[in-house]
Structure formats: C-alpha cells, structure tokens
Amino acid sequence: MTLLKGARVSSRAEGKQRARDEGTGGAGGMVLNLEMVTTSYDSVAYTVPVLAGSAQQNLSLQVDTGSSDLWIASTSCSTASCSSTSGRLYDPTSSTPTNASFTISYLSGSVSGPIVWDTIQLGTYNVQNQALAAANMVSDEPLSLDFDGILGLALPLNSVIEQEIPPTTNNNPDGASFSSNLFSMTPTSSAPSQPFFSLTFARPGSDALPSLLGIGMHPSSVVPDPSQIKYSTLVSQDAGILFWKTNVQAITVYVNGQARPVVLGESVTGAAFPTALLDSGMPFIITTSPIANGIYGALGISPASDGNYYVPCTTPLNMTITLDGQPELPIHPLDLTSEPSGQQNSQYCVGLIQADDSQLTPTSDVGDMVLGVPFMRNVYTVLAYEPPPFNMSVYTGIRPTLGLMGLTNITQALDEFNNVRVLNQPLDGTPSQQAVSSNDTKMSVGLEVLIGLIGFFALCVTLFGLKWFMTRRQWKKQGMIDTDGGKKGEGEYRAYQLTRRHSQSSDDAPPASTLRTLAYSSHTTRKEKVSEYTFDSNGTRVELDPVNEFGEWNVKYDHSPPSVFDLSDPWDPYAANRDTIVGTDAPLPDSPTSPDFLTTNHRRTSDEIGGIPESTSVPLLTDRHHRRSSSQSSDSDVAEVGVGMAGVGTIARGSQIVTGLHHNLPRSDSPDRNSSSLGSRNEVVTPSWRFPTPCEHPDTVDVIDIH
Numbered sequence: 001m002t003l004l005k006g007a008r009v010s011s012r013a014e015g016k017q018r019a020r021d022e023g024t025g026g027a028g029g030m031v032l033n034l035e036m037v038t039t040s041y042d043s044v045a046y047t048v049p050v051l052a053g054s055a056q057q058n059l060s061l062q063v064d065t066g067s068s069d070l071w072i073a074s075t076s077c078s079t080a081s082c083s084s085t086s087g088r089l090y091d092p093t094s095s096t097p098t099n100a101s102f103t104i105s106y107l108s109g110s111v112s113g114p115i116v117w118d119t120i121q122l123g124t125y126n127v128q129n130q131a132l133a134a135a136n137m138v139s140d141e142p143l144s145l146d147f148d149g150i151l152g153l154a155l156p157l158n159s160v161i162e163q164e165i166p167p168t169t170n171n172n173p174d175g176a177s178f179s180s181n182l183f184s185m186t187p188t189s190s191a192p193s194q195p196f197f198s199l200t201f202a203r204p205g206s207d208a209l210p211s212l213l214g215i216g217m218h219p220s221s222v223v224p225d226p227s228q229i230k231y232s233t234l235v236s237q238d239a240g241i242l243f244w245k246t247n248v249q250a251i252t253v254y255v256n257g258q259a260r261p262v263v264l265g266e267s268v269t270g271a272a273f274p275t276a277l278l279d280s281g282m283p284f285i286i287t288t289s290p291i292a293n294g295i296y297g298a299l300g301i302s303p304a305s306d307g308n309y310y311v312p313c314t315t316p317l318n319m320t321i322t323l324d325g326q327p328e329l330p331i332h333p334l335d336l337t338s339e340p341s342g343q344q345n346s347q348y349c350v351g352l353i354q355a356d357d358s359q360l361t362p363t364s365d366v367g368d369m370v371l372g373v374p375f376m377r378n379v380y381t382v383l384a385y386e387p388p389p390f391n392m393s394v395y396t397g398i399r400p401t402l403g404l405m406g407l408t409n410i411t412q413a414l415d416e417f418n419n420v421r422v423l424n425q426p427l428d429g430t431p432s433q434q435a436v437s438s439n440d441t442k443m444s445v446g447l448e449v450l451i452g453l454i455g456f457f458a459l460c461v462t463l464f465g466l467k468w469f470m471t472r473r474q475w476k477k478q479g480m481i482d483t484d485g486g487k488k489g490e491g492e493y494r495a496y497q498l499t500r501r502h503s504q505s506s507d508d509a510p511p512a513s514t515l516r517t518l519a520y521s522s523h524t525t526r527k528e529k530v531s532e533y534t535f536d537s538n539g540t541r542v543e544l545d546p547v548n549e550f551g552e553w554n555v556k557y558d559h560s561p562p563s564v565f566d567l568s569d570p571w572d573p574y575a576a577n578r579d580t581i582v583g584t585d586a587p588l589p590d591s592p593t594s595p596d597f598l599t600t601n602h603r604r605t606s607d608e609i610g611g612i613p614e615s616t617s618v619p620l621l622t623d624r625h626h627r628r629s630s631s632q633s634s635d636s637d638v639a640e641v642g643v644g645m646a647g648v649g650t651i652a653r654g655s656q657i658v659t660g661l662h663h664n665l666p667r668s669d670s671p672d673r674n675s676s677s678l679g680s681r682n683e684v685v686t687p688s689w690r691f692p693t694p695c696e697h698p699d700t701v702d703v704i705d706i707h
Helices: 160-164 178-183 289-297 410-422 431-477 512-528 606-611 636-641
Strands: 030-033 035-040 043-052 057-064 070-073 096-105 110-122 125-135 137-139 149-152 196-200 212-215 230-232 245-255 258-261 275-278 285-287 310-312 318-323 328-331 348-351 353-355 369-371 379-384 401-406
Touching (some): 096 160, 125 160, 125 178, 285 289, 289 353, 328 401
Parallel strands (some): 275 369
Antiparallel strands (some): 043 057, 043 110, 096 110, 110 137, 245 258
C-alpha cells in the first residue's frame, strides 16, 4: 500500500475460496487461495488468511504490494473502521511490546498504534517474533469481517517499522519486514528455496482465473511453463529500491483497430522514461495529466470539471502498456471503466485511469504511474527478491526483480466487454464455457427463427379462417347463402329470400323450394289467363318476360334486395307475380266485370309491336315523364328500372286509382297503328271498375293503400 491509497467504502466480505491450497510449504513453497472482498461499488481487496499470536487467531489481511509493513486492527481500536469487522479484532495480549509506535498516512485515511512482536503463520510458514502494528486507530479504511489489516509485500527499504526498529543480523527480535523474515528463516529447509511471491487476481463476475498467492512456487493452473515469465529491471531511488517499479516504454490505445501511441515524454524526475510501480492495494491507475490526457484523447475525451474522465459505457478503452523488458501487455476494457455507483445501465462510465499531479511529484519516490488492481488483473505478477534461476544458497534480498506474464486475450476481452456493456449479459467464465455458451446461443437463435416462422404461418391461417367466418356470416345476413350452404350468384341476386310485408325477420319465410314452385306456377298460369284489369290487351305494352321459367329475375339491380317482401304485393319489384296485366296470386272473379273482355289472348300482334317506339319500354298506364307528386318517396327499385306502378294489380291490392292518367307517349307515324286501341294523346283511360274520387288531378296519379 503506497501513500496514494484512495478512499474506499467499507462493505461486508464477498468472495470465496475456489480450490484447496497447492503445495506443502517448506523449501518447495506453496500456493494459497486469496479471497476477493468487496470494499466499494467498483473496488475490491484481495485478502489472505493468517493465524496471529499464540492463540492463533484467524484473521484476514489484504495483500498489498505498495507498502512494506504489517498491521492489524486490535481490540483496543474503537473507530468506525474497526467496528465494521463485527468484533473480529487482533488481541495483542500474548504479544511482546517493543515500546515503539507506528503511524502511516494515506491519501485518504491513516493508521496508528503500538508496535509489538508476535507469531504470524501464513500457510504452513510460521514466523516467530514478527514486528507488527497493533492498530488502535484506523481511519477511513474499508475493514470488514474478512478484512482485518494489511500484509505489506513491498521491498523492505520502504518499511516504516524498520525505520523505527532497525533489523539486525543475529537472531534477536528486530523490525524486519515479513518477507525478509520468511525467506531468511533457519534452518533453510524450512524456508522457500525460491524467494518470491506471486499474485493472480480474479476479475469480479468471472471465474476464468483464480485469486492466488504463490510463496516460492508457481501455480500450475496459471503458469504451466515458468519460462514464459519475463523479468524487468527495477528503478532505484536515492535510498535504494523501495517499490516494484520499472520504466514505461510505451502506451498504445487502439481505436477501430488502429494503433494510436500516446506521447509519454520524460519522467517527472527528469529521466528519459516515465516509471510505473505495481500496487495491489490501489483500486485505480494513477498517472500524470499529460499521460491521462493522451490516453483519453485517443477517444476524443477530455477531463470533466471534477477532474475525472468519463467514457461512454459501451465504448471499450482498448489499450496496452509496454514495460521494460516486457511485450505489449493488454488490459481488459472492463477493468478500465466502471459504472457510477448505483447507476446500472448508465450512459457514461467513470474512467479508472485518473490523473493526480499533486501526488506524483519528483520528491514522492512514486514516479509517473501507479498500476493498481485494474492492471494487475491482467498479468501474472512475480515479486522476486532474487533473480531467477533462484539458485542461491543464502537469501540476501539485494537484487530484486519484477516478473510479468500477460493473461489477457484482447479478442476475448472485447467480446466479453460487448456482452456485459452492450448486451447487458453477465461476465462469463472460462473460454471453454464461453464457447459452449456461444454454441447454445446459436442453437437458440435457430430455434427462435423456426418458432417464429411457424407462428407466422399459424397467424396467417388463423386470420384467413377468421376472415372466411366473417364473410360467410355477412353473406348469411344479406341472404347470399342458401340453407344448404351453397353460394348465390355474384353480381346478380337469384332466388331471393322473401318475407311477409312489415315482418322484422325472415325466419317465417317459405323455403326456397316453395318459392321456386310458386314462381313456376305463376309463369305457367300467366300464359293461360287473360287480363282482368284492362279493356284491351293493346292498352298495355309488355316487354319480354322479366321472370324466367325458374322464377329468377333477369333484371339486374345496382342495390341490395330489400329484407322484407310480400308474396302478393305486385307493387314490390321482387314479388313473384310481375305481370302488369295478370294477377296470378289474386283470386279470379267468376265472370268478367266488363263486356269488353272478349279477347282470350292479350298478346300483341307484330303490327302493334312494330308501331311502338323503341324508347317505350313501360306500361302505357303510366306516364314516363310525369310521375306522381310523391315520386321522390315512391318505390325506388321500380323507378330505377323505369317501370311506373300506377294501374298494376290495383284490384288485388285493394288500392284505388284516384285520378286519370294522361299518356304522353309519342304518336306513331305508322299508318297501320290502331289509334283506337291506344287512344289520343290526351285521352283519359278510365276503366269501368275504377272507384270514383272526389278530386282528380289531370297529371298525377295517387295510389292509396287501404290495407
């Protein structure tokens, strides 16, 4: 933990061990599982279990490569940070006091307390008389049930306790750091033969990599071939090598596949290259403003008014860092931006690379960059106190080196970023599981397409059936469907369904077979009967029979047939008895009421037909050009066909003609025309059976229904 420790919010422990520890300790070393503990919305701490004191208290310490001291919150601490451990505090009762005190300040927060000697066991390694701080005051540190203190793994020269209690070369208790005591234990067979710590940090939401602490041993699951580890030379300050710090050779940002190198310039100390140290206790990447502006400037992003950098959450920050002696080391885009606290699916994310010029000064010994957890998740880190091949017989700790091996595949990382930030899916696990998930997804897409096609065709069939049902229902309402289900003629109504006049429904109408029988009888009778209602067959001109032998109308109408019919109503254009001179449904009198009924056949002669103008197609009892005064409200169906209704079947209906009818038909020029049969142009035809009326109009005919 460096002096640049950022503010973090305490929370309950989260995380669990993935597997059993590897190795048995001793000279062969061992690998311990770390626990990932959430400390804030976007920060975690990686802790390792230890046993402290003669009572072997089970405590958890954060692994911190940015500091060199060991401190634990003690039972004498009553601050808010210590209270967040739920009473899990270090009891220094069995420890040996040193009469020295410890105080350290961070960017946000501070720790202080007495320095004591006590036994600390890490894995199977038991270190006697280890100097540590029993903190009785902890301010603004994210302690929790699984986070009780700090295990500093930086180089011994950076230790505050060593400055208070200098180390010695004999076996007397001193202020040496934990790493110095561990690797110099005697006998040598009890100490790791390879003096290094190694770290692997898991990514939240992913189990692709475990969180591990190696002590003189590489985890086989992560490093099958240790020769792949590359080592960097550390940068020394005036006092010596304090941190795991090396030179930065290059920083490159990739935008749409194009490399955009960041201009680095020289270090804040005036050196040719900027420097970067690794700090596992820092949840961010801290750098100078020129470097931060160059990184975000590649994406066209400038610092906000609060000094932070905000990146669209769906835009990946794809960058690599090249350190001394290392290849390009890619950083996962999910490690470089974070959604604001409590704002899921936010449009803008906070960039985890931030500038802090006030802390990165020539005199701070920190350098130009602090590569915190966002960087260390992407590499396997080896903190070697001696250079490989680690064949020394005695630990000296004067030639430390930094080993790194990249763990991030940038292609896979970009896919994971798209799944999480664009598709809002959880971060997946191992690549093999991801491949299986990808195949399952493809199968699911195929099934969805098939189901969609089936559903589409089913919908079409359903809509067609519904349309057919509605159409048939409409046809039934309009009388276009026979009782046997057959469809009637298109454009021409045939065999109409009839009802009694003034009836509200057609349920009581005679069946279609009866109607056809009546129509045929009407047609047959019509040929044999004589007219009962005219003096002479020449008084009426009849066109071709509008009703065929099957009782079907040959006249087409432009409108729908009426819903109410009267079988005996000759005024109804849809009734069966359509002859203007024969009332087929009316009872015939026993004898004619006029002596003029002497002719048994009322058909016209060829001369009569030839003498009638072609335009005359209506009965001569009506006036084609002068209709009765109520013509606008008369039977519209008949009017459309051009058939006047005056004098048609009046006896059978019980109606009376109340005025004379003037015929305005043009006079024929044929000399053979029988003028006496038609009368003069202004002659009034008055049948002898007409009822008298008190008033008559010369040009109108009124029909009064006496029903």
